[in-house]
Amino acid sequence: MSLLVEARGVTKHFPLGRGKTVHAVDDVSLSIAAREIVGLVGESGSGKSTFGKALVGLHDKTAGEVYLEGERLPQRYTAADFRHYAQRMQMIFQDPYSSLNPRMTVGEIVGEGLRLGGGASDAQQRAAVADWLERVGLAAGYAGRYPHELSGGQRQRVGIARALILEPTFVVCDEPISALDVSVQAQIVRLLGELKESLGLTLLFIAHDLSMVRYVSDRMAVMYLGSLVELGGADDVYFRPMHPYTKTLVASNPEPDPRSERERATIPITGEIPSPINIRAGCRFATRCPEVMDICRTVTPELRTVAAGDERHVACHLFESGGLASPAPTALPTEVVDR
């Protein structure tokens, strides 16, 4: 499998002034193979959208690099960069209500990328728009309508057509189904799957619905408070979570099966995700972790390979000893210098 997208140490901080900085994404490395779907989960505020936007250039990177097919992408995009890379990378947004310009017709929205890119005649643009509206399951007649005249599912189809009309290779889907009803979610997921096959797309699929991410993705990445805490095969991560945070997420995720829900021993995690402002050294999950040890509060655990075959990566001191799922010895130094 060839690598399509590679993020190395991607970091995005938002300075708030007065010495405060939001650590939205810190040192995230992730490689995505061609035609792979990587799911990205985590509570809101964990940095999923910021990471996705940094990948496609919608955010400047504070540090780190992104490579697309081996080519290093700009740290900060110019208008020309956007036009250039829009042909290869696109993003689909969560909220089909706010991400579509209400004053543009569906046809104008879908055709915008072609228009900005130049090179296609009006007639070619119209034909391409009509073709794409059909492909996403909207009749070509929708070209003259406005976003407010459409249902949520129809708007998301417009968002998909707009992103895919330039036939990009890599698409970040940021919560593309979260605002939709269950029956419509399945319609959109099926559509994305079909388009992925026919176009050979590579996707980063961001969502907070773990069951859906497991179903959709080849691999699953879990973020917490700006860091990547676990990465592995989607079924593996879901059915055999290793990081205590992933365990809590999976245990909190209700499944549509009353019998298994009755048997489930829930470990509802206490507290809420802390503020990502001026984060200090140590595991970011230490304040809520049911398995916290002394070392966790002072030493930042690195994402390590914990299973053979390079398949599973976990950032947790419980797994420091190279693949053994045994807790680290308690005799570790407790006084570690804080940065």
Next chain:
Amino acid sequence: MIVANDAPVLDVSDLCVEFDTHGGVVQAVRGVSFSVRPGKTLAIVGESGCGKSVSVQSIMGLTPMPPGRITRGAARLDGVDIVRQKIVNGEDVRGNRIGMIFQDPMSALNPTMRVGDQIAETLQVHRGMSKRDAFARAVEVLALVNIPDADARARQFPFAFSGGMLQRAMIAMAIACEPAVLIADEPTTALDVTIQAQLLELLEGLQRKNGMAIVLITHDLGVVARVADDVAVMYAGEIVESGTVDDVFYRAAHPYTLGLKAAMPSRETSKSVGLMPIEGAPPDLFRPPAGCGYAERCPHAMLVCGPHRPQRVEVDPGHHAMCWLHHEDAPRGTDAVYRGGRA
């Protein structure tokens, strides 16, 4: 501890609600019946726009009238209809005997008032408590919903609370008067699964303690499976299937219930099996279909389904479905639809 008995505490029958709009009359709720027993949780599940909120808001007197109108039906709280009378035995039952919580906590809380004062106020109004006693009780209730440092928190304004704490404060407000019924309209929809799990656990704990009945509105079958005793599945303004949670999940007797289940991933769903979307969209409630509301999308639809409204059939004791497949003359072709233990 209060032992659950079988007499429903809230019994809604044949509720019909419509709205006058520019486009005509929307028949939002078309003959809805459900009931909930003390200490039990009824989940009402269905897609957006199917009438879940309007059903419960009209019971709570929260539907704007006009443009809204309750054209038929009753909601009996301990046997007394509260749809047409707000005051029962000299008491305003809403906010007192029935509490309600919402998706957005700020729709229930006043941003300009200290949290403890707001809760105390409902106690003063409904329970005639003194200001002092009411405030002390408000602190107790905040502690009951696991707000740390409740005494200090009670003296703060809502903006000082985190999202999860606001949600708890709203619950505290709704349960302060120890209602017999708590209606929860998508209380966890905007929350992360971790916070959702905390809240559902909290509601279950409160229910175990005080025996209140809960009507939980949600579109998430996972949440239903986790907390519900009984389930009512709504579609296009009607309840198309109802029964115990096991009836509805393991013996689904309505094609829409089956469609919903097949459209969402479970532990067993694999990439090779795949999700089955329900194609199409719910009908326009300006012109509700004469027959079955689901006929246009139903893979089992027969000639009779379009023009004729199906009866509500009891497939097993307490398990009802509104579908022509349960008519005695219906063909026995599909085994996906549960037909009852008697047949």
